[in-house]
Amino acid sequence: MFTETVGDSDASETATEPTTTDPTVSETESATETTIGGVCTESSECEAGVCVDMQCVPCGEAPDPDAACEEANPDLPLCGDGGTLCVACTTTSCGGGTPACDPDVGCVACVEHSDCPDSACHLSGPNQGSCFDTADVVEVSDLEEFENAFVQGNPGGQLVIRLAPGTIQVQGGLTSQLAEVALIGNDSEFTGGATALFFNIPDLFYVAGVRFNDGPLSRTFSCNEGEELWLDDVSISNYGWGVFSSGDVYVRRSQFRGNPGETNNTGVLLSGGSFTAVNSDFGPAGDPMFSISNADLDVRYSTIAGNQTGIQCDGDSSGVIRNSIITNIGTSAFGTCGLSFIDNAIDQEFFGGTVVPSYDPDWFTISSGSRFYLSPSGVEVFEGIADWDDGDPVVDIEGDPRPQDAPGFPGVDEPVR
Numbered sequence: 039m040f041t042e043t044v045g046d047s048d049a050s051e052t053a054t055e056p057t058t059t060d061p062t063v064s065e066t067e068s069a070t071e072t073t074i075g076g077v078c079t080e081s082s083e084c085e086a087g088v089c090v091d092m093q094c095v096p097c098g099e100a101p102d103p104d105a106a107c108e109e110a111n112p113d114l115p116l117c118g119d120g121g122t123l124c125v126a127c128t129t130t131s132c133g134g135g136t137p138a139c140d141p142d143v144g145c146v147a148c149v150e151h152s153d154c155p156d157s158a159c160h161l162s163g164p165n166q167g168s169c170f171d172t173a174d175v176v177e178v179s180d181l182e183e184f185e186n187a188f189v190q191g192n193p194g195g196q197l198v199i200r201l202a203p204g205t206i207q208v209q210g211g212l213t214s215q216l217a218e219v220a221l222i223g224n225d226s227e228f229t230g231g232a233t234a235l236f237f238n239i240p241d242l243f244y245v246a247g248v249r250f251n252d253g254p255l256s257r258t259f260s261c262n263e264g265e266e267l268w269l270d271d272v273s274i275s276n277y278g279w280g281v282f283s284s285g286d287v288y289v290r291r292s293q294f295r296g297n298p299g300e301t302n303n304t305g306v307l308l309s310g311g312s313f314t315a316v317n318s319d320f321g322p323a324g325d326p327m328f329s330i331s332n333a334d335l336d337v338r339y340s341t342i343a344g345n346q347t348g349i350q351c352d353g354d355s356s357g358v359i360r361n362s363i364i365t366n367i368g369t370s371a372f373g374t375c376g377l378s379f380i381d382n383a384i385d386q387e388f389f390g391g392t393v394v395p396s397y398d399p400d401w402f403t404i405s406s407g408s409r410f411y412l413s414p415s416g417v418e419v420f421e422g423i424a425d426w427d428d429g430d431p432v433v434d435i436e437g438d439p440r441p442q443d444a445p446g447f448p449g450v451d452e453p454v455r
Contacts, residue, residue: 081110088124096122137169151222151246151270158198158220161268161288163242170198170220181206191216201226201248213238223248234260234282239267246270253277261285263310277304284310284333289318291435293409296323305345308333312357315340316431317450319410325368326350335377337362338430339440341410341449342370344397351375361424363410363449364389365397381425383448392423409435411451424448 073086076094084094088106098121100106107124108115118125118141125141132138132145138153140146147167148159154169176187179202187199193215203225211232219240227249228235234257235250236243243261245268250258258274261267261283272292274280280294281287283306292315296303303324306313312334320327322344328335329350335357342348348366349359351373360380364370370386371379382391401416412420422445433439434452446452 081106084110097124098122135168137167151220151244158222158244158246160218161242161244162266163218170196174198175200178202179204181208185212188212188214188216188219188221191219198222200224205229208235212236214240216240218242220244220246221248222246227251229253231258231277233257235277236260238262239265242266242268244268244270245272247272249273249275250277250280251275257282258304259283261287261311274304279307280304281313282307283313284308286311287313289313289315291317293319294323294327295319295321303346305329308335308355312336317433317435319343319450321345321348321366321410327366330355330375333357335359339424339434339448339450341451342366343402343410343449344399347372349373349375349377351377361426361430361446361448363394363420365394365401367397381423381448383420383423394419409451410449411435412447412449412453417447417453417455420447420449422446 074094074096078084078089078092078094081088083089087094088097088100088110090100097103097107097117103117103121104115107117110124114124114126116125116128116131118128126144127139127141129139136145136147138146138148148154148169151158153159156172157170157175160166160168160170174196175198177200178184178187184206187197189212191197191214194217196218197216198220201223205227208228208230211234217240223246229252231253235253236258237260239259239261253276256278258277258280259267261281263284265285267285268288269292270290275295276297294304294306305323305327307329308331310332314336316338318340320340320342324346326347326349327342327345331353333355337359339361341363343363343365345366346368348364348370354376356376358378358380359382362382364382364384370384371389379389379391383394384391385394385396387393401413401419403411403413424446426440426442426446431440435450438452438454440446440452
């Protein structure tokens with residue numbers, strides 16, 4: 039993705055020194071350099087930049103930058119990156135069903151809400167991969183405005199709710215008849231609620247960048263069969279259950295945590311459906327973090343740590359937990375799980391992977407809202423346990439790359455060494 043360029047001094051040095059002793063190579067051929075600053079007759083000769091006045095220069099210096107890029111490489115026909123590189127697309131050249139730009143590939147479907155900075159991404163459903171229309175966006179700063187949008191919205195409609203910074207205190211519960219909603223936070227928090235903070239949620243409910251803290255009783259989200267709940271960069275702490283679900287739940291870069299030994303202990307209760315998680319923290323909290331019955335689980339590069347119980351399974355459950363850290367105060371996994379455990383660090387034998395001791399808080403820095411970043415002692419314990427495979431996340435919780443051709447670290451954190 040990055041193009042290494044050679045400065046003028048390098049180019050001039052190359053131009054004055056012979057590059058070969060082959061007498062069949064002319065002086066002009068040996069002097070030709072096709073990176074920035076090199077000699078050229080047309081843009082297709084430039085490994086970097088485009089040809090202007092017989093010299094390879096950044097595309098922004100051409101009279102018609104896009105035309106020069108297309109001449110240089112038809113697969114990279116636009117001048118982007120501030121006029122320095124020819125690219126396959128720019129943020130303003132994409133739209134419709136492929137609104138996001140991969141500068142090396144071209145316009146692609148959105149997969150993150152950040153791909154749609156003016157609205158949000160349809161992560162699922164009939165419009166999957168496209169952005170919500172900007173006409174669907176509502177700005178919300180307090181509970182009354184939120185209820186007007188979420189609770190009173192047109193049945194069967196769709197909406198993007200953008201939250202202002204601050205805390206919304208809820209006394210009862212929140213329900214909606216909207217079909218598809220994206221709730222996008224900005225240093226935003228919900229607190230309180232009744233038996234469930236969100237119940238009877240939209241069929242497609244995307245929540246991103248929001249904290250949920252200190253609920254009085256049971257559930258943050260109730261997700262029923264046929265509904266989808268997406269949690270991106272979400273923190274849920276001190277509710278009885280973070281998610282109570284028989285639907286399909288997708289969790290990315292999020293955290294569930296509580297206070298072990300106290301009443302409100304945020305966990306996940308599944309009674310059917312599916313639960314998919316990557317780069318997410320589950321703990322410290324109470325007993326258990328996961329309670330699974332007749333559900334399918336797919337957890338990758340996540341950390342389930344510091345809980346009284348990690349995973350409790352009943353009924354006919356299935357799925358996989360891979361490249362994760364599973365180490366807890368009490369039992370990490372028990373019951374008729376039917377799960378495959380692959381390349382994990384786990385504190386129990388007979389589950390595959392690498393056996394490690396029970397939870398030691400010194401293995402983690404537990405900073406930035408209790409994220410399980412590895413401390414120096416944790417690096418020693420967990421190094422080389424994970425083995426990346428297709429479908430696994432290519433970066434960790436901080437965006438650091440996961441090694442794909444060598445063993446790495448399980449859990450949310452791939453330390454930079």
